[in-house]
Amino acid sequence: MRKKSLSLLSVSLVMTLALSACGGNNANNTANNAGKATNEGSGNTAPTTAKATKVEFWTFQQLHAEFYTEMVKRWNAANPDKTIELVANVSPYDDVHNKLLVALQSGSGAPDFADIEISKFPNYIKGEPQLLPLNDIIDPELDNLVKARFDIYAKEGNYYGIDYHVGASVIYYNKEILDKAGVNADDIKTWDDFAKAGKVVLDKTGIPMTTLETSEQWSMWLQTAQLPSKDDLLKADGTPNLDGPEVTQVMKWQQEQMKSGVAVGAPGGFHHAEEYFGFMGKGGAASVWMPLWYMGRFTDSMPDLKGKMVIRPMPAWSAGEPRSAGMGGTATVITNQTKSEDIVKQFLSFAKLSKEGSLATWTILGFDPLRSDVWNDPAMKATNKFTEYFGSNIFDVLTEVKDEIEGINIGEKTPQVIDAIKTQSNVRILLDNEDTEKVLKDVNSGLK
């Protein structure tokens, strides 16, 4: 008996040794998987005065940290009696979400406010949300805001997050390729027109009309969400809806485009892969539909296409149906561990919900602001790197589809559904050519 316990002990010791031997296996430093530029551990500290309130902010996106740093400067200038000292921490995507989850779970160590990306958001409102409801700052402004963008961060009537943008989805055409094929982007009204135009482009230039993501959800989510139906990846009641008529229609259409060669799988599997940037940047495909925030990927990762790309509303499924959907996003939340609730709320309202803040989301970040009443503001006509790249009509496209921006359903099942799309349904339908309905039924039944 003693020998046995000794041998058990020795095995466990060996395990521990092994643990320390393979110590290199931590995922702490995995670069984020969404192709977002990160900059580890840079603390941006705004200038302070004697009695400034110190607030901590966590994000995975350097641009967001810079945005708040700028807004703190403006806030301090406007409110000399309530100045803020901002400590912004930028760490990789997975890191920041995991750390925040642990900090909220354990009840200590969380920052005053933080960014949470939409596909992770449902994780944070499980059980009792450890975040503060923001209704008292959102409700007064709600008439001027795109409401659908707040509903996705809500639970039981409480709003928990404020996004940076509407995330209106658009389609980006490579005008150079379309011109070669003699196709006019403005004639493409529906997805059927798109498929026909794609055939022409393929025949005349040999270039595929578009790429479809096979290991991420954007390509199919945008097309599913723009359908007038209330259901998309989830039903309105929050249950998985991959085998519903909406996703089935979209995936059947996508499979057809793959078969005819009009569409190809995005190299690297998704529209943030280095391989895709290289492929698209060399004129590998004639178009891609993504949310408006994807502009930044063009300007940063595909500089060669400057002046060649044009932005248009997405084609509709049938004439008169919606041509856009509000997609993706990152919400800024205030944690329940903050010690300066009032001032952080006021600041957040100033930075994102006020007219000035909304304009700044465009001028600083190049995002489509949450307040639709600023879209026609003269300030939106000012040039920045995006207007230089895509031309000055960006907001004309947005105002054109202003009333057609469909919302999406986000719920606790969202992370699971998206994982299934990333690893199962897209690959099997688009690359392996399996029967669409069968795959979707199969995958959906696995999502309890």
Add this chain to the structure above:
Amino acid sequence: MSKPNVTRVKQTSGSTSISSLLYSQKIAPYVFVLPFIISFSVFFAYPVVSAFIMSFQEIVPGSSKFIGFDNYKELWNPTFFKAIKNSTVYTALTLLLLIPIPLVLAAFLNSKVMIFKNFFRSTLFIPALTSVVVAGTIFRLAFGELDGSLMNTFITALGLEKQRWLGDRWLGLMTLLILACWRWMGINMLYFMAGLQNISKEVYESAEIDGANTWKKFTNITVPLLKPITIYVFTISIYGGYAMFTESYMLWSGNRSPKDIGLTMVGYLYRSGWEQNNLGLGAAVGIVLLAITFIITFVQLNLFGLFKKEE
């Protein structure tokens, strides 16, 4: 040889009793193992126990409750089986590659006739010093699916079809194995070389006098005398294989390999525990992983006869 005299301290005053405590042969061993015991219990035993408890709970902020075996029931799903299968196949293949090859290489690098010894030693070891993240990213690009990727350039030059390296189950596994070999070859070689240093020259010399050739010396002296080292490498390789996550995570830039061809058990733990915020389920995966590695290691050590009495 006379035995050294053990001096006895006569207890006459307080100071000597303190020094007797300091020199006490009863307490000394405990003091020496204390640092290990503390770090073991804080960083290993405690987390294992709390993970075990968590695996029977549903963990949501503000209201965690015990749910019996529900998490384990939920594990009974095809994705988890796929993860177990992937991890097992990967581990088995790394054992097949990462034990014999480094052993032979170590023997080469230890032999007198080998040239450029130091050069090879360092070049084989350098990969172990690189970050997995960097290596994974480089491999991902080298094994890209476009015509211009490194591997596709190679095989099209050989007149073969270009491949989607990371899209196919076996090609993806092959990429993982190449990455593993590239990274761990040097480390395992180092263990074997350390073992080889300990085999005395006399044994080889007497074998030569008896007319043994190089092969005979290798099979009848080197391999058996390296057995303890081999057992050690075998054990950590089993653990390392099952614990593999970062390589696959970097190779597919996330937990997104097509049809989960690159999903490992730790990847599944990460997906359920973190990506879907279901820490109870994640803990259950961890406990199953621990059980599997524990059983396999135990069986393997028994087979090797580690627990047998020395004859």
